Amino acid sequence: MPTPGNLILREAYQPLAYGVETVDLDFNLDPQATVVTSRLKCVRNPDAAAGPVVLFGEALELVSIAIDGAAPAEGQVRKTESGLEVNVSADEVVLTIVTRINPSANLTLSGLYQSRGGFYTQCEAEGFRRITYFPDRPDVMARYTVRLEADAATCPVLLSNGNLLETGTLPNGRHFARWEDPFLKPSYLFALVAAELSALERTVTTMSGRDVLLQVWVEARDLDRVEHAMDSLIHSMRWDEEVFGLELDLDRFMIVAVSDFNMGAMENKGLNIFNTKYVLANPDTGTDLDFENVESVVAHEYFHNWTGNRVTCRDWFQLTLKEGLTVFRDQQFTADMMARASDSPAAAASARAVTRIANVRGLRSGQFPEDAGPMAHPIRPDSYQEINNFYTATVYQKGAEVIRMILTLLGREGFRNGMDLYFSYHDGQAVTCDDFVGCMAEANGADLDLFMRWYSQAGTPRLKAEGAWDAATGTYTLTLSQSTPPTPGQPEKLPLHIPVAVGLIGPDGADLPLRLEGEANAGDTTRVLNLKEASRSWRFTGLAAEPVPSVLRGYSAPVILEIDEDDERLAFRMAHDADPFNRWDAAQRFMERVVLGLAADAAAGRKLEVPQAFGHAFRALLVNESLDPAFVAETLALPSEAYLLERMQPADPAPLRAALIHLMREVGQAMQADFLGRYLDLEVEGEYRYHPADAGKRSLRNLCLRYLAAWGGPTAIDLAAKQFEHAGNMTERYGALAALVQSDAPQRTEALAAFHDRYRDDALVLDKWFMLQATAWRWSDAAPTTLDQVRALMANPAFSLSNPNKVYSLLGGYFKSNAAEFHRPDGAGYAFWAEQVVALDRNNPQVASRMARALEGWRKFTPEIQARIRVALEQVAATEGLSPDVAEIVGKALG
Ligand code: TRP
Ligand code: ZN
Numbered sequence: 001m002p003t004p005g006n007l008i009l010r011e012a013y014q015p016l017a018y019g020v021e022t023v024d025l026d027f028n029l030d031p032q033a034t035v036v037t038s039r040l041k042c043v044r045n046p047d048a049a050a051g052p053v054v055l056f057g058e059a060l061e062l063v064s065i066a067i068d069g070a071a072p073a074e075g076q077v078r079k080t081e082s083g084l085e086v087n088v089s090a091d092e093v094v095l096t097i098v099t100r101i102n103p104s105a106n107l108t109l110s111g112l113y114q115s116r117g118g119f120y121t122q123c124e125a126e127g128f129r130r131i132t133y134f135p136d137r138p139d140v141m142a143r144y145t146v147r148l149e150a151d152a153a154t155c156p157v158l159l160s161n162g163n164l165l166e167t168g169t170l171p172n173g174r175h176f177a178r179w180e181d182p183f184l185k186p187s188y189l190f191a192l193v194a195a196e197l198s199a200l201e202r203t204v205t206t207m208s209g210r211d212v213l214l215q216v217w218v219e220a221r222d223l224d225r226v227e228h229a230m231d232s233l234i235h236s237m238r239w240d241e242e243v244f245g246l247e248l249d250l251d252r253f254m255i256v257a258v259s260d261f262n263m264g265a266m267e268n269k270g271l272n273i274f275n276t277k278y279v280l281a282n283p284d285t286g287t288d289l290d291f292e293n294v295e296s297v298v299a300h301e302y303f304h305n306w307t308g309n310r311v312t313c314r315d316w317f318q319l320t321l322k323e324g325l326t327v328f329r330d331q332q333f334t335a336d337m338m339a340r341a342s343d344s345p346a347a348a349a350s351a352r353a354v355t356r357i358a359n360v361r362g363l364r365s366g367q368f369p370e371d372a373g374p375m376a377h378p379i380r381p382d383s384y385q386e387i388n389n390f391y392t393a394t395v396y397q398k399g400a401e402v403i404r405m406i407l408t409l410l411g412r413e414g415f416r417n418g419m420d421l422y423f424s425y426h427d428g429q430a431v432t433c434d435d436f437v438g439c440m441a442e443a444n445g446a447d448l449d450l451f452m453r454w455y456s457q458a459g460t461p462r463l464k465a466e467g468a469w470d471a472a473t474g475t476y477t478l479t480l481s482q483s484t485p486p487t488p489g490q491p492e493k494l495p496l497h498i499p500v501a502v503g504l505i506g507p508d509g510a511d512l513p514l515r516l517e518g519e520a521n522a523g524d525t526t527r528v529l530n531l532k533e534a535s536r537s538w539r540f541t542g543l544a545a546e547p548v549p550s551v552l553r554g555y556s557a558p559v560i561l562e563i564d565e566d567d568e569r570l571a572f573r574m575a576h577d578a579d580p581f582n583r584w585d586a587a588q589r590f591m592e593r594v595v596l597g598l599a600a601d602a603a604a605g606r607k608l609e610v611p612q613a614f615g616h617a618f619r620a621l622l623v624n625e626s627l628d629p630a631f632v633a634e635t636l637a638l639p640s641e642a643y644l645l646e647r648m649q650p651a652d653p654a655p656l657r658a659a660l661i662h663l664m665r666e667v668g669q670a671m672q673a674d675f676l677g678r679y680l681d682l683e684v685e686g687e688y689r690y691h692p693a694d695a696g697k698r699s700l701r702n703l704c705l706r707y708l709a710a711w712g713g714p715t716a717i718d719l720a721a722k723q724f725e726h727a728g729n730m731t732e733r734y735g736a737l738a739a740l741v742q743s744d745a746p747q748r749t750e751a752l753a754a755f756h757d758r759y760r761d762d763a764l765v766l767d768k769w770f771m772l773q774a775t776a777w778r779w780s781d782a783a784p785t786t787l788d789q790v791r792a793l794m795a796n797p798a799f800s801l802s803n804p805n806k807v808y809s810l811l812g813g814y815f816k817s818n819a820a821e822f823h824r825p826d827g828a829g830y831a832f833w834a835e836q837v838v839a840l841d842r843n844n845p846q847v848a849s850r851m852a853r854a855l856e857g858w859r860k861f862t863p864e865i866q867a868r869i870r871v872a873l874e875q876v877a878a879t880e881g882l883s884p885d886v887a888e889i890v891g892k893a894l895g
Pocket of ligand 2: 304324326
């Protein structure tokens with residue numbers, strides 16, 4: 001067994017004895033031997049217990065250290081397991097530290113590393129300590145100056161945080177630049193880039209009338225793909241000014257795209273570094289979804305400038321302080337952008353709902369499984385072994401839901417007042433989640449004490465809704481009850497403050513004005529009920545007939561709603577629920593019931609039959625031309641397999657897959673005329689533009705094509721092949737390819753080959769090609785197994801185990817988005833998983849750990865499957881020299 005890594009506890013937080021006031025860094029950049037000279041002005045912290053200057057360091061060669069310009073006395077500098085301790089008696093001391101590092105050998109992509117000949121840094125969470133010895137914690141905020149020196153030919157562009165002070169040439173083909181960041185920052189926001197890049201530039205004027213320079217830096221060949229990222233940046237700036245009164249605080253703001261990156265992007269002060277996947281998009285290479293993702297990630301990182309950078313986290317347990325809040329902000333931004341592009345209030349409401357649906361889909365398929373497994377943690381965890389394992393769906397997505405509930409409780413204006421107060425109190429500080437919620441409460445005179453439990457309790461709460469109709473008095477009693485299942489380390493759960501938005505639908509399908517017992521008049525048609533106890537009832541009066549409840553409208557809280565609705569009632573809400581989110585959710589619930597029913601039939605060897613009532617409800621939405629196509633596409637798309645596996649007890653991927661294939665084939669065949677009709681009607685004329693109206697049509701069109709190809713009739717396959725051949729943009733080309741790949745049409749092979757040839761030199765587009773094959777279902781027993789395909793694709797020259805995007809597409813696609821193939825009964829998928837996790841872990845523990853997480857939810861499966869998975873987990877756990885990242889995941893899985 002591996003030694004369990006050190007457990008870090010939230011309760012153990014102590015401020016350091018010495019902080020840092022100023023940091024002057026000098027980088028002499030060289031691929032194998034970069035010399036870093038750091039001059040730290042360290043200052044005693046009056047609020048901390050006495051102690052040495054504590055410096056963290058990892059994978060560093062210490063060349064020299066001087067204390068106030070002199071060599072240290074014997075024993076004054078002590079090497080520790082995590083770095084150095086320097087004993088000093090003065091309140092202020094200047095340390096000059098020289099380290100040597102090897103960026104070309106750094107495959108972790110944390111610290112200073114190389115990508116395609118350039119130098120890049122990634123310091124969050126603890127990468128700065130891989131560059132130099134430093135008190136590398138977010139509560140140490142300092143002012144930085146940076147001097148970079150590098151080869152002028154290979155690294156003509158030299159960037160760091162803040163403002164450029166000076167550039168110049170040096171002997172031997174070298175050159176230098178000096179940068180200064182006027183704002184206090186923690187070390188995790190430090191960044192440098194030295195590479196051969198070109199920029200798209202714009203100058204814009206901020207709300208206070210300052211001109212600022214915006215740059216998006218990419219390789220020259222990618223300059224035809226950066227317009228959209230630049231537009232997104234400008235939209236983000238405007239939105240933050242308008243909605244929160246927050247302005248860009250620097251004279252220059254830079255985005256840099258890099259091909260080798262562990263995550264999506266990083267909000268370094270004034271110098272955001274992005275995975276190319278979230279910068280580059282043009283109509284020929286990016287789908288509508290790619291355009292949307294670029295817009296939201298650009299916004300996310302830009303918004304961090306205030307929520308994260310100006311006000312940062314005291315310690316890493318507070319991560320959701322910046323991430324939950326910033327995800328919430330980027331989700332609101334996307335919804336506003338979608339609504340703004342709509343041409344009527346109804347269209348705007350539908351567009352907002354589509355954004356909300358996408359967010360909730362992500363939560364259900366990514367966060368719910370996490371909350372139900374061995375890694376379950378509150379949005380503010382109490383302990384961790386490796387902080388990199390806690391950049392999770394819980395901290396990000398559930399964290400955003402928690403902020404959204406605060407908005408629901410306080411209203412728009414109240415929320416804005418709370419934000420204003422937060423910045424007025426804490427600008428330039430490193431704070432906690434309590435500080436944030438405290439400002440929200442103070443600005444509104446609200447009591448959020450009970451609400452704080454959302455920060456400490458893990459697990460997805462179950463919300464049970466039961467209605468009782470009393471015809472004699474015209475009263476409808478709604479009883480809401482809550483419970484949260486135990487999670488590791490939290491056997492007992494307490495009631496939470498859950499805002500539940502509720503509406504009542506009359507027999508004619510129209511919403512009823514709501515009047516609670518004791519109220520003089522009926523009010524709005526949606527009401528937020530505040531459930532604060534284990535169970536409570538509300539009585540609605542003045543009703544002429546029994547209503548149909550619509551509970552948790554807009555998904556007002558991140559819970560699982562348990563409500564007893566028969567097929568007829570679900571069909572009714574699919575047709576009439578005035579809340580578009582709940583209308584979508586009714587369709588999802590109906591599909592879930594049908595799919596899980598078919599899966600049970602498949603497991604028992606019974607004949608599979610799609611219920612007629614479901615077909616009718618489905619078709620009614622498909623042919624409803626008064627609905628926004630984007631919304632219809634969401635309602636007709638199946639729930640994700642990951643979510644369905646959570647709902648299936650015990651989870652069994654093979655019959656589930658059989659059910660999904662059967663359903664798609666049957667529906668595709670039964671409604672072929674309707675799918676075809678809508679497909680033909682929805683064609684988008686004219687040149688491609690990224691616009692929600694066009695994107696919605698393309699989305700529904702591609703969905704129709706998917707069902708048709710699943711059915712597999714010759715007209716359907718012909719249609720897909722034609723769309724593939726004549727597509728004018730990537731959304732249509734990829735949509736057609738995906739439809740062919742998710743079918744047993746012989747044309748799938750040809751289309752894959754053609755796609756590969758067209759984009760053979762395009763890394764990002766090839767990621768799609770790898771992903772499609774890794775996630776493909778097997779529509780006929782004659783097809784080669786996905787495992788064989790994945791193994792073969794690893795030998796493709798375009799694949800590389802050291803590029804995270806490639807690993808996420810091919811291996812991540814197979815491990816995380818192809819359950820039936822990965823969980824094949826012979827266990828070969830697990831053996832392959834173990835082999836790849838161990839191989840990845842030698843070079844890049846963060847990426848290895850992400851892949852390792854694919855099996856953490858193993859206890860939800862049937863006993864036979866569990867037995868096979870255990871073997872693989874134990875094999876990885878027993879591996880010599882495992883990183884703390886992977887050790888934590890497999891340790892908790894087995895624990
Ligand atoms: N702060 C980054 C974000 O919110 C996350 C991030 C980027 C990150 N790169 C990382 C986290 C590397 C851990 C390690 O988008
Ligand atoms: Zn973030």
